[in-house]
Amino acid sequence: MSDDELIWRIAGGSGDGIDSTSQNFAKALMRSGLDVFTHRHYPSRIRGGHTYVEIRAAAHEVQSRGDGYNFLLALGDSFARNPQEEAYYGNEELKPLSENLDELREGGVIVYDEGLFDDEDLEEIGLEERAEENDWHVYPVDLRSIAKEHGREVMRNTAGVGVTAALLGMDLGHIEDLMEDAMSGEIFETNLEILHEAHEMVEEEFDLGHDLRIPEGEHETEQALLSGSNAIAYGAIDAGCRFIAGYPMTPWTDVFTILSQNFPDMGGISEQVEDEIAAAALAVGASHAGVKAMSGSSGGGFALMSEPLGLAEMTETPLVLVESMRAGPSTGMPTKPEQSDLEFVLYTSQADSQRVVFAPGNIEEAYEQTRLAFEIAWDYQIPAIIIYDQKLSGENKNVDVEFFDREPAPDLGSTLTEEELKEAAHDASGKFKRFNYEAAEDGVAPRSLPGQKGGRYLATGNEHSPVGHISEDPDNRTFQMERRLEKLEAIRADLDDRESNQTYYGPQKAEYGIITWGSSQGAVAEAIDRLNDDGHSVRGISVSDMMPFPSDELEEFVESVDEAMVVEMNATGQFRGLLQKELGRYGEKLTSLLKFNGNPFEPAEIVEGYEVNVAEEAREPTAQVRIEPAAGD
């Protein structure tokens, strides 16, 4: 646990502006030269209910939310004061303070809104004793009154940021700049006054007993603060995607929203439609007509897409779908992450169906692999799925701006021009042999688009002849089926020729391995560093290619270690199951570390899991360690 980092947690009621305040503060920290990583915890409610956002900031790279936190700004829940709300949910007023103490590190700082709590409340929480026990430094400030004096009680967030800056010795410049960008006129002036008043009040009235100060850092290049949803949306834009159809569902809605807001200016089309079956079917229709199209959803909505997904595969219509996982089954926990749709996404749709599935593990991978998904889908005329989760979707991280400085890739892959169609094979009646297995390379038979001269054919979800007529001829069936299956092998070979999508951690040779996938990556990476620093011998791999699976690469990895622990956020070890299927006898070396309580892994939990799971000598070969719910989690 490094001391040179700030993990600032702002807690309040859902709808109290926690999100926007923290977004701006994270940007201010980034602009001051620090690496930042945000983690958002919120209930499935519109207004009221305990919510918090954590911002981790350090002069070194940060890849996860970290362990616990060291600065709490507890604002109170303004919606909890509604008597009707209270009758239903109980008094949540205290939660921003009471619910957040378990993870506050020793020596940490607490700022709470003094006006909200009376002595009785504080006694109930046991704040004084706990503060003494943990060496916390508690600063009660009447944030609400400061804001109220300026006529805007709601701006107590700003007062909180002012207090934070003063307590951390932070310059207000970046915060002011960001406020100026976001607002204007009287609102801006009032916020500025509140910010300064709160800042000055701390400097004048408080004796600072804590050591925590803002770390000093510097970026050599310009940085942008981006969420996983931003990265996926931008990857799609740069891949030439200009059509999106969807139905809102948390957390997929973010990608849908970002593209819907940007498409009008860049000549793209966004459609919000009646349901997810329609959404995916629209993407198929747009792609068939010649536009790079995508759709997506979260678990329950994605379930409805299995029909159009199979249709896309059979008609060889390129398509990208994104699936943002949340805790399930069924509606589950809409705002909590889980990695439990892997098996579902791999096998959605009936029969011997195949698709490409990428599972990016961080913001940069989300961008890269979305671009790649479009490229592969259009080159091989196959659906590609990006599977990620609520955590990656909502977390923000600073990324080098130059990372995005590359040309868009708008060509339609294996699609013929009218000139090329003249040379292509046609049947006796002049129909284009769209599904011509004899001319296919790597299983891919080039396609035409409706409206093109000389490209007329029938696309059908039934088995079909080379021109697209429905056919139950056994020979044709065998040829067509084998041709379509051949694509996945070709894609594997194609991916093998490129830079690997898998990310490695730790030394090249080590005794133990940790294998993970998707958004658990960051916490695993930090845990591996920590374990090696502590004298263990651990290497790690974060796997992104789910289908086609990089079996050789994983075999090599697992062969190189004595044992390996598979870390994932679900209750049944789905990824471990996939590994065992793909790795055969090497699968015996695997154990599991599972967490499925709705909160993502912290690095310390992985270190702990490693200690009981891998390093324990009397371990059963199939041991599964589950993270037990911690109090207050």
Next chain:
Amino acid sequence: MSAFNAIGEQREIDRDEFTPGVEPQPTWCPGCGDFGVLKALKQALPEVGKTPEEVLTVTGIGCSGKLNSYLDTYGFHTIHGRSLPVARAAKLANPELEVIAAGGDGDGYGIGGNHFIHTARENHDMTYIVFNNEIFGLTKGQTSPTSPKGHKSKTQPSGSAKSPLRPLSTSLNAGASYIARTAAVNPNQAKEIIKEAIEHDGFAHIDFLTQCPTWNKDARQYVPYVDVQDSEDYDFDISDRREAAEMMHEAEDVLNEGTVLTGRFYVDEDRPSYTEEKQAVGEMPDQPLAERYFDDDAEWERSYDLLERHT
């Protein structure tokens, strides 16, 4: 009329142009009403000046779904009930395509009912032909959403307890801007209605009565047949929603009593199509999106241009 052959040469076209040269031959039963739709379409398309390359027919599943196997245009045979969302997007992606969607009464009014309502509501510029034979044909004779109350089938052996769906009224309430009913027994009327529907700028819904001689033997051949435009007994303003609604109710009430009222029931020439509505709010590109990918000079905006708001 002219079209392009396989290698892009232009030549005169007629209805034969829309007939596949070699195979397949229709697998519909002898006497099936679906032949009537196919014939009417083959006649109508050249008469409205469409070439096979300009037309995209999108079908669902069922006997109706095979329409584009026997009609030589660009075709997309989709899945049960899903022809409309696929067709909608194809039209948005390339508004220059003439999009004709088709489905059956089970396909279009049952499993695809939700899509039907929303496509009509949005008034997409396309023609939608529903082959209504009041029965599930290809799955061998189950009760469909338009089967009359009391209809007995293997899945409803005591007779259906449900009243039939009212396709014309549903369409009107949902927002279709052209609504007509025709039947395979009157090919001339069918052809004229299809031509009008294609030329109509908006969602044109045709409830096409197609008798099923195999699974719905009780069903009439849709006679006696009355064209509400030709008959002096039915005088109503086709552009007036109220009058149209009344006519539709009457047509739906009497269908199972032996009188088959057909013709145009509602035409709204003023309602903008969905593409126009989308253009009006600034969310529809001026040029067909599909063409941009073949344009070497097209300027593609990059995510890099959007980063400023994140720095």
